[in-house]
Amino acid sequence: MLFDLQPKRRREDLYDREEELKEFSEAIELGETLILLLGIRRLGKSSLLNVALSESGKPFSKIDVRSLYFTHGSIPQELLARKLIEGLLKSLKGRDKVRMELVNVLSRVKGVKVSGIQVEFDEKPDLAGLLERLDAWAEKTGRRVIIAFDEAQYLRLSGIRYDGLIAYAVDNLPNLTFVLTGSEVGMLHDFIGLDNPKKPLFGRYAREITLKRFSREQSGDFLRRGFEELGVKVQEEEIERVIDNLDGIVGWLTLYGYLRGVRKLSEKEAIEELFERAKALVLDEVSALTRYSARYWYILKAVSLGNNSWSSIKEYVEFKAGKINDAKLSALLKNLVKYGYLKKSRDGYSIPDPVIKEVLKRVNLPLGKFLTLP
Template sequence: MLFDLRPKQRREDIFDREREFKELEKSVETYPLSLLLGIRRVGKSSILRAYLNENPGILIDCRELYAESGHITKEDLIRELQSKGSLLQRIISRFKVSLNLKFLRVEPRDASLRDIFRELNEIGEKTGGLVIAFDEAQYLRFYGSRGGKELLALLAHAYDSLPNLRIILTGSEVGL
């Protein structure tokens, strides 16, 4: 619906943003990490959601993770990734590949984000690439006990070593 004020889900519901879509598509094809930046309420989430509606990927809303307790733990992030399991299974089945996702069957306290990212990279290998998108990523600075440094190291590892995984970060605040 064109005049709904909430973020859109489909490209055809977004008016006059074809250039931004093309830039995002080119960035995701070219770089392991893409940033989608702009002031609040300009349409970043709409562009991202519409992009993910057309491409294999998952969306993590960092505001939701932060809002629960005022910080984000490893377990919070793992639980959120595990909650995307049915979406990942649909992506896998759409590409007619079989994968046994171990991280979906592990307690969050026993799981490793590094191993989860490796499994997501494996999905990306079978599907021609997989996107993990973090909307309002500036809230990730509240991850862990060291201001998100552990997560930055993981994202750097994914950038360097997981070629089938693409990461998109959106944000509107200083600090992203």
């Protein structure tokens, strides 16, 4: 179902993305070892990744780094190794022979014990050793193993040099392909540092697949098909209004379709409910930022209200939160661009997601939500 809210897993539930899937499989077939899947939030990176991995027919492991980070507060090697192995075994469901082969290989890695779907460690697992074994197995059997880190930029918060490990693998283990996705595109670029001579992956080649929002035409087609699938009739004018409000961001279009088509709300109710949910999401996401500085909030608020130049943002922020020096403001703005909350262009700063912009415009902060104003 097109309007299912979970990240899609099956090709038939994924609207379009033909080009991106083709590019992904081409990179795999060419034996490329590093693929980046980029795009702001809710454009369908996880969905595309799920479908691309399952269509690849290769053994793969997909690790949701963002949720690991938020559940555990850090990402120790044991956890990553466990998730990696469990994912691989899961991807071989129904392929018992290959699965047994892999269990044998993994059991020979120092410190690792695999029985059934259970993974145990006698000692701290050696991740590099594990990857080497996987590569050797892939080489011997003519396979390619895909390791995907969804929202990989969170690996950088783990305190462990995973960028070095990935660089080592990309350079030395040609039968493994790493896929990194990121909605905080600037943060992901910082983490892997392809252009940064000080970083281990400097100068490496990566296949970059950047997800775009749907065009007006695609958005309309997506909505019409989704409603048709549910047997719900919707006027053309409504479709046009929805596209005006949600602007080709598939996550919002899907949520609207779900509220209207599955929950059977009226157009007005569906839009209201969508903004309510968006508000909860935005406050949640933004509060992670504002723990560092409440000024992030005022900057976003300033831009949502139409202040797009550096000086008008500064004026607003100072009016709300007192003096801020130029270097500090520039640093905060730069971070917001890296996180994908703001876009910087010739016309100044803007908020790339119209729903988030509207939410920020409407919402006033609950008092006491933020503690610091550094």
